[in-house]
Amino acid sequence: MMQAQDVQTASSPAAPLLAVRDVSVVFGGIIALNGVSFDMQHGQILGLIGPNGAGKTTLFNCLSRLYQPSAGDILMEGTSILSRPPHRIAEIGIGRTFQNVALFANLSVLDNVRIGTHARTHSNIVSDSLRLPRVRRSESEIDRRVHEVLGYLDLEDVAHVMVSGLPFGTQKRVELARALATDPKILLLDEPAGGLNHEEVHVLGDLIRRIRDERKMTVLLVEHHMGLVMSIADHVVALNFGRKLSEGTPAQVQSDPDVIKAYLGSKHQ
Numbered sequence: 001m002m003q004a005q006d007v008q009t010a011s012s013p014a015a016p017l018l019a020v021r022d023v024s025v026v027f028g029g030i031i032a033l034n035g036v037s038f039d040m041q042h043g044q045i046l047g048l049i050g051p052n053g054a055g056k057t058t059l060f061n062c063l064s065r066l067y068q069p070s071a072g073d074i075l076m077e078g079t080s081i082l083s084r085p086p087h088r089i090a091e092i093g094i095g096r097t098f099q100n101v102a103l104f105a106n107l108s109v110l111d112n113v114r115i116g117t118h119a120r121t122h123s124n125i126v127s128d129s130l131r132l133p134r135v136r137r138s139e140s141e142i143d144r145r146v147h148e149v150l151g152y153l154d155l156e157d158v159a160h161v162m163v164s165g166l167p168f169g170t171q172k173r174v175e176l177a178r179a180l181a182t183d184p185k186i187l188l189l190d191e192p193a194g195g196l197n198h199e200e201v202h203v204l205g206d207l208i209r210r211i212r213d214e215r216k217m218t219v220l221l222v223e224h225h226m227g228l229v230m231s232i233a234d235h236v237v238a239l240n241f242g243r244k245l246s247e248g249t250p251a252q253v254q255s256d257p258d259v260i261k262a263y264l265g266s267k268h269q
């Protein structure tokens with residue numbers, strides 16, 4: 001006889017970490033997203049591709065809660081995240097970087113990364129003002145975590161350098177460090193390869209894979225250019241004109257005639 005556990009394993013695939021369900025976003029008259037659905041599984045690197053204007057950033061901003069979908073739902077471990085404001089997504093394990101680096105230019109690398117961790121610190125005003133031991137412990141815990149992440153991303157040498165003085169590629173790494181310092185379950189990356197040269201893109205690809213393997217994270221990688229996505233993603237979702245155009249392994253999506261047509265037809269490609 002089958003055990004209850006076996007029945008469950010046999011009848012339902014692993015529950016997704018994140019589920020995007022029929023999400024639509026309308027800006028004025030423009031339908032930026034039109035009924036998009038897909039799942040992200042634990043430990044996956046999911047590549048979200050599509051020509052300019054396809055709706056990638058709009059979807060990304062729904063996930064990071066900057067935009068509210070006009071319809072549909074987004075579930076993290078089975079629970080809707082749509083009532084959550086952007087400053088409260090780190091608590092449930094969603095970390096993000098921005099397409100155009102969004103750091104405090106006049107603060108040091110260390111301070112920028114430290115700011116990221118505050119989203120996940122549950123100290124309250126009373127215990128803060130009394131400097132109770134719990135808070136002190138949490139401060140030293142933050143220090144430990146920040147330095148661990150700076151070391152991991154090879155940023156210790158520039159920890160006290162002001163961000164504005166750093167090359168763009170290094171600034172992007174600082175953003176990544178800030179997201180990692182919150183110890184997210186899902187890391188959302190919007191066009192991390194943008195503005196990087198060929199060698200830097202290669203290094204970034206290795207790094208994203210290492211982060212997934214060593215830090216056990218699930219990664220959503222939004223990219224306009226296919227190269228990086230095709231080399232590191234396990235699963236790819238292609239958007240075009242706000243709709244899901246194709247979904248599957250990188251090889252499947254890359255050879256899908258609809259995807260090829262969409263990219264050839266895009267003047268920005």
Ligand SMILES: Nc1ncnc2c1ncn2[C@@H]1O[C@H](COP(=O)(O)OP(=O)(O)O)[C@@H](O)[C@H]1O
Nearest residue numbers: 027030032050051052053054055056057058059
């Ligand atoms: N804040 C906004 N207000 C109005 N229209 C927007 C806004 N953001 C995006 N759009 C429109 O939604 C569509 C999808 O854009 P976007 O998500 O930025 O695409 P992608 O990131 O794939 O290039 C485009 O037609 C774009 O012009």
Ligand SMILES: [Mg+2]
Nearest residue numbers: 056057058099
């Ligand atoms: Mg975009």
